[in-house]
Amino acid sequence: MASAPAPRDSRTPDAEVWRSLTVSPTKSELFTEDLYFRECWSDAVDVLGAPHGAAAGTADGGPAPWADGARAAADALAPLGLLSFKCDGMAARRAERTLRYLADQGFSVLASAPIRHNRHSMRELWRYNWHVYTTDRLALMTLMHSVTDSLLLIVRDERPEPAVPGSVRLADLKGSADPEARGPEHLRTVLDPPNKIINFVHVADEPADLVREIGIFLDRPRRRALLAEVRKADARAATRRAAAEVARLQDRIPASDFDLEAALKRIEPLTTPDALGRLHHAASGGTRLSWDELGTLLDPADPAVDVWDFVRIATEVLDADRPASADLLPPSSATEWRTATAR
Structure with a gap:
């Protein structure tokens, strides 16, 4: 007799799957109880972990056993990256430059979705980073991250390194918000932001962050639709849709020179x-x-x-920062992933 499907609330990654999602034991512990990660992970397993030939996220053909679906979802997530344009990035007209950079660096667009932050979503997204901000800077962030609609991209690394997820390579390429800590090859150097506060784009650090952040940006129907688009992997059509959405948003959003x-x-x-x-x-x-x-x-x-x-x-x-510890969940790097894989 076939075993009953695992209840959705028990669908957490096992130790093997966690190792494919993050190199941080602290992150895996925190995200096991994180509402956004749990919801989106369950959706990712339903959609990305569905058996080949079955309708993703439906009962057609029957769901895969949970453990098999989880591993398949983790494998599907490995080459992916997440990039979202901040509102300032849309106003500064940096989206087209970013799309060109992604293509030049070997990333293809698989899916996109319009997004808009509110004061809660932005605090959840940067929950482990914004503790270093003054309350005055938090007020500024509330304004500048909720001014306009923006765009979320899911991309695939077409030049993958087996030990390094696509999200990690993309995060390394993004570069620091601090101009002194990045080189000419980094995306933020190419985008030429005026200072470290206005920096145009956000990137998920690891596959675990990618899952959690989709769960923050999108409700269940929209995130499952996004994951289904990723599963189709029609990069040519997805790139056209992303470019059209950039054009639509820029028609509605007044430009700024940030001078x-x-x-x-x-x-x-x-x-x-x-x-x-x-x-x-x-x-x-x-x-x-x-x-x-x-x-x-x-x-x-x-x-x-x-x-x-x-x-x-x-x-x-404004005074932007206050004395505080560094990131509560420091970003990983390609070097850390190579080391973890070699163990």
């Missing part, structure tokens, strides 16, 4: 000479402003104030 001096010049008629002087002083390295002080000098809710001019100025005048 500090130009932004200060543009807001000159909208504030007082004294307020403008304080903004110039703070932006040139003088006394920092608080979020509330900044709002009295330049009101982001004023329809005449361009939101990206406000953001660009804010990134230079």
Whole structure:
């Protein structure tokens, strides 16, 4: 007699599968109880782990045994990467440049989905990173990450290294937000952001993060549709759809040059000479402003104030970071994955 399918709430990766999703024991422990990872992992096994020839995520042909489906899903996730454009990346018109970079580096687009952050989703996505931010910077992040719709991409590494997942190679290529810590080969260097706060794109660090982040970005019907698109692996059609979605979004989203001096010049008629002087002083390295002080000098809710001019100025005048430990879940690297595989 065939065994009954495992209840969805018991569908956690076993030790072997975890080793294909992350090199961090801490991450596997935390994600075992993480709501977003658990939900999306179950969907990933249903859709990506379905037997070949069966309708993904349906009962057609019967579901695979859970352990077999989990391993198949992990194998399917191995070459994948996740990249999402931040709102500033869309406004700065860096999406097309990013698509070209991905193709040049051997990544093909398999699926895309429009996304929009709210104050909760952004805090969940960066739960293990944003503890280093001041409350003033959190207020700024709430504004700048929820201004517009944006786009999520799932890509496949067409130049895979057996020991290194596609998400890890892509994360290494992304480069640091700190310009001093990245080289000319990194995506963020190619995108040329104005500072470390405005940096245009986000990338999932490992396969486990990719699963969790899809669970944050998309509800169940949309994420299962995205996973089904990944399973089809029609890169040519997916690339066309992503390019069309970029064009659609850019038609709706006003562009910004993210030039500090130009932004200060543009807001000159909208504030007082004294307020403008304080903004110039703070932006040139003088006394920092608080979020509330900044709002009295330049009101982001004023329809005449361009939101990206406000953001660009804010990134230079606020205290951004507080004394805190480094990332609570540090990103992995290709070197760590090679070492783990060699053990």
